[in-house]
Amino acid sequence: MIKAGVVGATGYTGLELLRLLVKHPQATIHVVTSRAESGKPVADIFPGLRGEIDLCFSEHETSLLKDCDIVFFATPNATAMHQVPALLQAGLKIIDLSADFRLQDAQLWSRWYGQTHAAEELLDQAVYGLPELHREKIAKASLVANPGCYPTAVILALIPALEAGIIDPQSIIADAKSGISGAGRKAELHNNFCEASENFKAYAVPGHRHLPEICQALNTLAKKTVSLTFVPHLVPMVRGIHATVYAQLLQKKIDIQSLYEKRYKDEPFIDVMPMGSHPDTRSVRGSNYCRLAAHTSRESNTLVLLSVIDNLTKGAAGQAIQNMNIMFGLDETAGLTFPPLSP
Amino acid sequence: MIKAGVVGATGYTGLELLRLLVKHPQATIHVVTSRAESGKPVADIFPGLRGEIDLCFSEHETSLLKDCDIVFFATPNATAMHQVPALLQAGLKIIDLSADFRLQDAQLWSRWYGQTHAAEELLDQAVYGLPELHREKIAKASLVANPGCYPTAVILALIPALEAGIIDPQSIIADAKSGISGAGRKAELHNNFCEASENFKAYAVPGHRHLPEICQALNTLAKKTVSLTFVPHLVPMVRGIHATVYAQLLQKKIDIQSLYEKRYKDEPFIDVMPMGSHPDTRSVRGSNYCRLAAHTSRESNTLVLLSVIDNLTKGAAGQAIQNMNIMFGLDETAGLTFPPLSP
Amino acid sequence: MIKAGVVGATGYTGLELLRLLVKHPQATIHVVTSRAESGKPVADIFPGLRGEIDLCFSEHETSLLKDCDIVFFATPNATAMHQVPALLQAGLKIIDLSADFRLQDAQLWSRWYGQTHAAEELLDQAVYGLPELHREKIAKASLVANPGCYPTAVILALIPALEAGIIDPQSIIADAKSGISGAGRKAELHNNFCEASENFKAYAVPGHRHLPEICQALNTLAKKTVSLTFVPHLVPMVRGIHATVYAQLLQKKIDIQSLYEKRYKDEPFIDVMPMGSHPDTRSVRGSNYCRLAAHTSRESNTLVLLSVIDNLTKGAAGQAIQNMNIMFGLDETAGLTFPPLSP
Amino acid sequence: MIKAGVVGATGYTGLELLRLLVKHPQATIHVVTSRAESGKPVADIFPGLRGEIDLCFSEHETSLLKDCDIVFFATPNATAMHQVPALLQAGLKIIDLSADFRLQDAQLWSRWYGQTHAAEELLDQAVYGLPELHREKIAKASLVANPGCYPTAVILALIPALEAGIIDPQSIIADAKSGISGAGRKAELHNNFCEASENFKAYAVPGHRHLPEICQALNTLAKKTVSLTFVPHLVPMVRGIHATVYAQLLQKKIDIQSLYEKRYKDEPFIDVMPMGSHPDTRSVRGSNYCRLAAHTSRESNTLVLLSVIDNLTKGAAGQAIQNMNIMFGLDETAGLTFPPLSP
Secondary structure, eight states: OEEEEEEEETTTHHHHHHHHHHTOTTEEEEEEEOTTTTTBHHHHGGGHHHHOOOOOOOOOOOOOGGGOSSSEEOOOOTTTTHHHHHHHHTTTTEEEETTTOOOOOTOOOOOOOSSSTTTGGGGTTTOOOOOHHHHHHHOOSSEEEEEOHHHHHHHHHHHHHHTOOOTTOOOOEEEHHHHEGOOSSSOOOBHHHHTTTOOOEEEOOTTOOOOHHHHHHHHHHHOOOOOOEEEEEEESSSSEEEEEEEEEEEOOOOOOHHHHHHHHHHOOOOEEEOOOOOOBBBTTTTTTOOOEEEEEETTTTEEEEEEEEETTTTIIIHHHHHHHHHHHOOOOTTTTOOOOOOO | EEEEEESSSSSHHHHHHHHHHHOOTEEEEEEEOOOTTSBBBBBHGGGGTTTTTTBBBTTTTTTGGGGGEEEOOOOTTTTTHHHHHHHHHHTTTEESSSSSSTTTTTTHHHHHTTSTTTTTTTTTTTTOOOOHHHHHHHHHSSSOOOOHHHHHHHHHHHHHHHHTTTOOOOOEEEEEEEEEGGHHHHHHGGGHEEEEEEEEEETTOOTTTTTHHHHHHHHHTSOOOOEEEEEEEESSSSEEEEEEEEEEOOSSSSOOHHHHHHTTOOOOEEEEEETTTTBGGGGGGSSSOEEEEEEETTTTEEEEEEEEEOOOOOOOOHHHHHHHHHHTOTTTTTTOOOOOOOO | EEEEEEETTTHHHHHHHHHHHHTTTTEEEEEEEEETTTTHHHHOOOOGGTTTOBBBOOOOOOOOOOOGGGEEEEOTTTTTHHHHHHHHTTEEEEEEOSSTOOOOOOHHHHHHHTSOTGGGGGGTEEEEOOOHHHHHHHHHOOOOOOOOOOHHHHHHHHHHHHHTTOOOOTEEEEEEEEEEGGSOOOOOOOOOOOOHHHHOOOOOTTTTTTHHHHHEEEEEHTTTTOOOEEEEEESSSSOOEEEEEEEEESSSOOOHHHHHHTTTTTTTTTOOOTTOOOOOGGGGGOOEEEEEEEEEEETTEEEEEEEOOOOOOIIHHHHHHHHHHHHTOTTTTOOOOOOOOOO | OOEEEEESSTTTHHHHHHHHHTTTTEEEEEEOOOOTTTBHHHHOOOOTTTTTOBOOOBBBBBBGGGOSEEEEEOTTTTTHHHHHHHHHTTTTTTEOOTTTTSSHHHHHHHHTTTTTTTTTGTTTTEEEOOOOHHHHHHHOOOEOOOOOOOHHHHHHHHHHHHHHHHBBBEEEEEEEEEEEEGSSSSOOGBBBBHTTOOOOOOTTOOOHHHHHHHHHHHHHTTSSOOOHHHHHEEEEESEEEEEEEEEEEEEESOOHHHHHHHTTTHHHTTTEOOOOOBGGGGGGGOOOOOOEEEEETTTTEEEEEEEEEOOTTTIIIOOOHHHHHHHOOOOOTTTOOOOOOOO
16 A cells, blocks of 8 residues: 655645545555644544544654655645655655646746745656646656646636647637636635625736646747746635636638547546536546537637546546556556446 | 506505505506406405405406506516507507516517517517617607616616727626516425525526627627626625626726716616615615616726615516606606605 | 714734725724734725725833724734723723623632732623623623623523523533634734644633633523533635534424524624524624524424524624624614625 | 346436446446336446447347346336336346335325326335334345435334333424435426535425325334324435434433444444434445434433435435345445445
């Protein structure tokens, strides 16, 4: 059994990692850290895990981490970069679910995250953990930067179109909508039930930190600098991301449905739905699937892509488990083969 | 007091008309019709109106309608067109909240609504009831076609930009999100709480009936045929529409904030919010306001407009009352001067 | 016009007071205080009030308060008791929406609120502001203790039965359910949307501060010490309280429906619904109504009372306005005559 | 592998059975019937099952049913009783999730379900499928009547107290709250999102069909006729039941916490929480757990029991799988060992 550690397990991403790891057939949870709750039983904080996990939260700095085969960082940004170097040197594998190792350009990282990067030397070896793009590299990686939730939904929608060169990379608009759990397990007024319920709004229109992350991936796919307008919105629901992506078509006659089905036919977690479909977020709730549909507007010559994921699963912890499976040579779907919870 | 009739008052639009009319200082409800509930007290169907309204529902065909000064049609599409001609001839004023008189082109109407128009001859005299565009015509009209909810949110977002000619009319994308009440008060599986709650999806991507209605208004504003991609989505909330509208800027240096503030400075129900704002739907819940914010993405040269309304108020019944006020020479805000309900 | 001050207006109760006061025909808002937001425009914190209110928040200690005719305290518990004495001496009328003056027994207050009462000498003159019980006293009062939300719903359900002596006062169980806004406008993890949504739970079963408040009123009505089991629960909705109250019937043959209708027939805000009704919280949302239904279970000889209010309106700010109206000799319904918002 | 059939699989209970069966280690889905959707792929109706199930819906009367080892009826009431006799004769095992075989008294069934029972002769052999009461009988049964959702939550709360004789069986009040999925997957106006959301109400106070079912079980436990007041309520959430059960304590000094822990210490799905706990429904969402807490109110000598289940899992399909496991001698937890989905 793979011995796994989870650093910062009191957030929703950490909780989702625990939910998945307690039933993983080839991994076991060795240590779970939390500064705030150190010493308390995990099941006291998360009563849904009563009977599933007997551990207490440890301090972040615990030497128990070094006994692990792999450590997941589910910490706020700018935390993992301080602890990862020592663990890598100790021979562990690391999957960082925060943004610390996602951008390959340390300057760009500094600009968006407001501080100097503390482990710039590791950016080269960090692999961006989107299996649908980098499966081989992930298999050999020691340090995987797990993608953000919005980037996962948006990039997966665009891979086939950009690889095939059928859209104008200067025309991309990603109108993305996320459930509130994307904002984290925090005591914040704007996420209070009474503020977020029966309400809908855009946020961070002038610039969201996922913008450079998405652009980095799209630039590589397009082999040039793309132009992306990215507007995130908050939906009064707990889980789910729906990205509606627009781009101008360069070719009129292409069979887009076939293009998408072909590109993803061997992907275990990508479901290209039948023509005319409208995927909904609950069809992926609690699962690691991304469901996609492609529509074209003939009059306006616009490609409209609909992409749904569960932000905590394929958008975070599920994808991290998928990456772990690849890194350890397991069946890529191990521990991830349950259907979504619906209704 | 103006004697008002409401035809088809068992839907959410009808209920919202009743909520507004019972407290209107210069109007009184004379007759309320419903085929399904005829004979029953209105307050039995809508317990929230106990103590507010003593009427029973009448048959649709009641002669009581002819005693009214104005009749509101809150009926399904293709109903009003059969009854309106006789009422107009009897000298009444009509505000139709359905789609029957919104499109000036009967052929286009037929194509989208799947039947021949029964009162084609009235399309010329029907005025599209968006006061911010057609206030003078509304004042003189006998027949007002009350705009759809999505069109209200999208058109109000675009009026200043199109009038000023600062955007490319071939580049417009309207990504719109609506609360479930927009689907009407109906027993339909897909609107069951368990289907709609904790869920988000796009719908009608291949073509929504509000598309030609929006285009008709935008074509006039742009003085040419615009190209519009319109994608509606369902939000798990009761009330509210949020339209996120994208267009390519033709001019870089324009002061968009001033342009919007100037265009709308005398409008009682349009609130251009300060630069950088993100209007949320609950800030207009139950009120007749439309709140707007304009953002520009420098890199992509894209104008991003955020527009929120309550779909049942400014998007339907509130705007209908506003039109009634204009048609009868009342203060345009009469009966509409209450703040939104928040939280 | 009555000049009103609102102390602590950044909570939901304060916001609801502002919503009601901006449209009150005989009152005007003179000063609004908040320690945290002092100096900022009220409409910046509550965008729904843009165009409705031009004031900025003042410091709590402002001398502007003394220019008022009446001051509402919408502060956390144990705040008003420090400021009220000086304002009373200055000749103002006070309505305290917190719990400071609700219990007549200072010892009891100390036990439940964990500190010594700072204005014990005022408890005698404070009137418990439930108009349906104390209308005459309220009319003459300078200091009104506005009832808690749960007590309002529970006491109104029981008044007719206890006054008529038809139930065993040792057998009362109040199973109460509240929307999340009852917990206040605070950054607290357990009220985060993701914690409270799609969830239901009881809380404070060992003892809730509203228990002694309810008992105090019931004891007076029963003319003896009642026995009450009170269990509050949290409902994933914003507004509304539903109290389900159980008691053993002492008399079998009484016409309970008539008893309730007779007791409340002149009450402007109490709606005794027809036999067999199940009032729902949305039928009072945003309004000052309490709707009641009485059922009896023949087999078990149990009276089952269903009582719904909007916790922010009849359960807080609306009842406070009703009390103000009574204190100033206005029509008791002034500023409170709008229908609930539904759907 | 056990070959399972599901009759009436288009409801929420049926869907939940499919979700559980597709991953059951020792069972496989052989046939899925639906009159309305016959011929259509299951995954077309439930997109969340794309990739999980390849079957199409069959007619109800299909001979495929006879090839099964076990058939689950997830049909409306009064359906199974017509089909079960033939299947039993063919040697199959049956678990009926409807109410057809829950009441042992055919007269009582007739009174509550408004028709004559069509298979009265089977009532004797039908076992009420609450494993915590009837595990041995279930193991030998051919026909199991799977308990209703409310009865499961209420009976599990009361078993230890009634078995120990510590409460007055004439004093039981069950105030129960259910998510909307309990009302089924139906197109009904009162379950429309806009009717059910942001709302709370009691229903069926004069008499709910689960009342005689609960009483039947409680009578047996108490060895006398109990008196039960049962009031169900609707919570604006999809899944979950919270029963708050009140009863008068006959003995003051009993250690209730120990009593409950002892009674349930070997039960795999019953979690007696620590003293003072308030179980919430999301701690069991999607899982087969029932979590319980017992409180006592000293003043009123009342026992307050809090009991939560997922109405679709332990309250329906999960308990059915548990019963199947027992009937076939499998590990009772097979296919049910996943944690709840939270948040």
